[in-house]
Every structure is written in structure tokens, then in C-alpha cells.
Amino acid sequence: MTAARIAIVYHSLYGHTARQARAVKAGVAQVEGAEPQLLTVEDAQARWDNLAAADAIIFGTPTYMAGPSAAFKAFQDASSKAVMARGFLWKDKIAAGFTNSGAHAGDKLATLMQLALFAAQHGMHWVNLALPPANNSSRGSADDLNRLGFWLGAAAQSNVDEGPERTPPESDLATARHLGRRVAEATCQLVAGRRALSAKGLLAP
Numbered sequence: 001m002t003a004a005r006i007a008i009v010y011h012s013l014y015g016h017t018a019r020q021a022r023a024v025k026a027g028v029a030q031v032e033g034a035e036p037q038l039l040t041v042e043d044a045q046a047r048w049d050n051l052a053a054a055d056a057i058i059f060g061t062p063t064y065m066a067g068p069s070a071a072f073k074a075f076q077d078a079s080s081k082a083v084m085a086r087g088f089l090w091k092d093k094i095a096a097g098f099t100n101s102g103a104h105a106g107d108k109l110a111t112l113m114q115l116a117l118f119a120a121q122h123g124m125h126w127v128n129l130a131l132p133p134a135n136n137s138s139r140g141s142a143d144d145l146n147r148l149g150f151w152l153g154a155a156a157q158s159n160v161d162e163g164p165e166r167t168p169p170e171s172d173l174a175t176a177r178h179l180g181r182r183v184a185e186a187t188c189q190l191v192a193g194r195r196a197l198s199a200k201g202l203l204a205p
């Protein structure tokens with residue numbers, strides 16, 4: 001069986017989003033046949049061929065000033081020349097996203113929307129979170145999966161006076177694992193479907 005290759009490209013200045021990225025990777029690794037590869041934005045810009053060979057790319061960045069961090073944006077901008085101009089190399093790959101910030105809302109939605117638009121510019125298929133919003137009733141709690149109530153991707157909140165060994169909380173890391181697992185499942189289905197069509201000579205070039 002051909003493995004589904006899933007790259008996770010992220011930036012993290014202080015380590016909090018890096019913890020979230022490792023949780024996404026752990027979720028991918030839960031799915032048989034899925035091979036995660038964790039890359040910082042700096043690594044990724046030295047290994048564009050790795051990303052071109054991936055079946056899915058999950059993008060992760062802290063929310064800084066209501067959007068992706070400058071380092072993540074530099075990676076996005078570099079992809080114009082290294083990916084789009086070289087022949088739309090990410091077209092038809094699966095994409096998803098996650099972000100982490102200090103405030104509970106913190107304008108994280110703006111970051112996830114920017115990541116989804118970025119994926120659309122590359123012709124990728126966006127996979128959402130598919131979890132009900134939680135922590136929104138008298139029976140809810142901050143321990144709930146998707147406690148921050150996002151749909152487009154996985155969100156995490158890190159207290160600004162605590163290091164990454166203490167924050168984000170386990171509920172946000174579990175939400176990140178959920179996203180990784182969901183992307184891995186969707187990617188394995190896509191890879192298997194393409195292989196089946198190819199065997200029948202029905203896959204469009």
C-alpha cells in the first residue's frame with residue numbers, strides 16, 4: 001500500500017504553536033498508512049521538493065496582529081515563485097490549517113481564513129475541523145474538544161505569561177490531534193481513490 005504523505009509546515013517564535021504542530025503530527029500518525037513530516041517554515045523553504053511530493057500540507061502559524069506571523073507570510077510569499085510559477089505544483093493536494101494565540105478569540109478566525117484563501121490560490125482541497133463547537137452551554141467546560149468553537153481549522157489559546165510546557169491546554173492539543181487524524185483519513189481516501197482510478201486507466205492526467 002502506498003503511504004499518504006502529509007507535511008505539516010509551521011512557524012512558532014516562542015514554542016506554543018510548535019506544541020500544537022506536534023499534536024497535529026501525532027494525530028496524523030494515528031492513521032495507518034499516513035506518514036507525517038513536520039517542517040518549520042525555514043526547513044520548508046529549503047525543501048520545496050518535499051512539499052511537491054506530499055499528498056497533503058497542513059499549515060500552522062501563531063496569530064500575530066490579526067493574521068499569520070511575518071515568518072509564515074514570508075513562506076507563503078516565497079511559494080508564489082517556488083510552487084505556483086513552477087507549474088501549480090500543489091494543485092489537488094489536500095490542505096488544512098491551525099493557529100494559536102494569546103486571547104481566546106484573538107482574531108484567530110482571520111488567520112484561518114487567510115490560510116484557506118492561500119490554499120485556494122494553490123488549487124488545494126481544504127479540509128475543515130468537523131467538530132461541534134463546545135464549552136458553549138452550562139454542561140460545557142474548558143476541557144472540551146474544540147472549546148474555542150472554530151470550524152475552519154484547529155485553534156489553540158496559550159496564556160501569554162506561561163511557557164509552552166504549560167500552555168496551550170490539553171483540550172486544544174486534543175483538538176489539534178483531531179485535525180491531524182481527520183486530514184490523514186481524508187488523504188488516505190484520496191490516495192486510494194486515485195490509485196484505483198489509475199489502475200482502471202480512468203485518472204485524468
Ligand SMILES: Cc1cc2nc3c(=O)[nH]c(=O)nc-3n(C[C@H](O)[C@H](O)[C@H](O)COP(=O)(O)O)c2cc1C
Pocket residue numbers: 011012013014015016017018062063064065066067100101102103104105106107158160
Ligand atoms: C507580534 C505579536 C502579535 C500578537 N498578536 C496577537 C493577536 O493578534 N491576537 C492574539 O490573541 N494574540 C496575539 N499575540 C500573542 C501570541 O499569539 C501568543 O503569544 C502565541 O502563543 C505565540 O505563539 P508562538 O509561541 O508559537 O510564537 C501576539 C504576539 C506577538 C509577539
